[in-house]
C-alpha cells in the first residue's frame with residue numbers, strides 16, 4: 330500500500346529553513362520563516378506566558394479532557410479580543426483548533442459542509458498554505474488581484490473588479506491585518522468598500538487573523554474584522570495565537586463563526602465541535618488555557634500587552650531604518666513602502682534571480698517571491714540587506 334505513495338511537494342519555507350541551516354557561512358541572515366525574533370535572533374517565551382505557565386503548574390489538578398470545542402472561556406476571551414462588542418455574543422460560535430492553521434482548515438470544512446459547491450476567493454498572493462489546504466480538501470477557488478507590483482501597495486481597483494461577480498455563499502478570504510506575504514493592507518475606507526460589496530452580493534467573508542497586535546495595535550488591527558462583524562449577517566474568523574502570544578508550538582487558535590441569529594449560531598457551534606471530533610477529537614488545551622489566563626487577569630494582560638507593544642514598535646523601527654538606509658543608498662523614495670507596510674512581512678518586489686543573487690553575495694535568505702521577515706533583521710543586518718538589495722539591482 331505505502332509503495333503507491335508519490336512524493337509530495339516540499340513546503341518552500343521549510344526547505345528554506347533547511348538551506349539556511351546548512352549554509353556554512355557565519356555571516357548569514359535568515360529572513361525566511363514567519364517567526365518573531367528579537368535583536369539577538371531569539372524567539373522568546375513572553376513574560377506573561379511564563380508567569381501563566383507557573384501559575385498553571387501550581388493550580389492545575391487534572392489533565393482530563395476538556396470539551397470538543399475547547400474551553401468556552403477561551404473562545405469567549407478571544408471573541409472579546411478580536412471583536413470587542415462588534416457582534417452580540419449570542420450570534421458568535423467559537424471552537425479551539427490546533428493553531429490558526431487548524432482554524433483555517435475548519436473554516437473551509439464548515440463552509441463546505443454548509444454549501445458543498447462553495448467557491449473560495451483568495452488574494453493573489455496569499456499565504457501559500459491557504460491554497461494547499463484548499464487543494465487538499467478539493468474546494469474550488471479563484472484568485473483576486475491584490476498586490477500592485479509597481480507601488481508595492483494594494484491594487485484596490487483590481488481587487489474590487491475581480492470580486493465584482495461574487496455571489497451569495499461565496500467565501501471571500503481576507504487577511505484581517507498584516508497581509509502575508511506582502512505587508513500591504515487595506516485602509517479603513519477600503520474596508521468600508523469591501524463591506525459594501527459583501528453586503529450587496531451576499532458573499533461571506535472569511536478573515537484570517539494571524540497577527541493581531543503586530544501592525545498598528547490590537548484594536549487598530551481588528552478594525553476591518555469588527556466592521557464586517559458589525560455590518561454582515563455571517564462572518565468566519567480563523568485566528569492564531571502563535572505570533573501575538575508567542576506560543577507557536579503549543580498550537581493555539583480558534584474559529585469564530587458569526588451567524589445571522591442565535592438558532593443558526595447554535596447549529597454552527599455543534600457543527601464545529603463535530604468537525605473537531607472527526608478530525609482529532611479534542612483540541613490542544615495548554616496554549617489556549619495560558620491565553621485565557623492572560624486575557625482574564627488584569628496584571629498578566631497588562632504585561633502581555635506591554636511586551637506585544639515592544640515587539641510591534643521594534644518591527645516598526647526596523648522598517649523605518651531599512652527604508653531610511655535604502656533612501657540614502659538609492660537617493661530615491663522607491664523603498665519607502667517598507668515603512669508603510671505593516672506586520673512581520675514585506676514583499677520587496679525582487680525577481681527570483683535577484684533573490685538568489687542576494688543569497689549568494691550576502692548570505693541573505695528570503696522566500697523566493699522576495700518576502701522578508703522584518704523581525705529577522707537587527708541594527709547590524711539592516712545595512713547588509715540594504716547593500717544586497719542595491720547590489721542585486723532590485
Ligand code: PLP
Pocket residue numbers: 363427428429430431433456509537538539569570571577581582
Ligand atoms: N494564517 C497566516 C496568514 C499565517 O501566516 C499563519 C502562520 O504563519 C497562520 C495562519 C497559522 O499559524 P499557526 O497555525 O502556526 O497558528
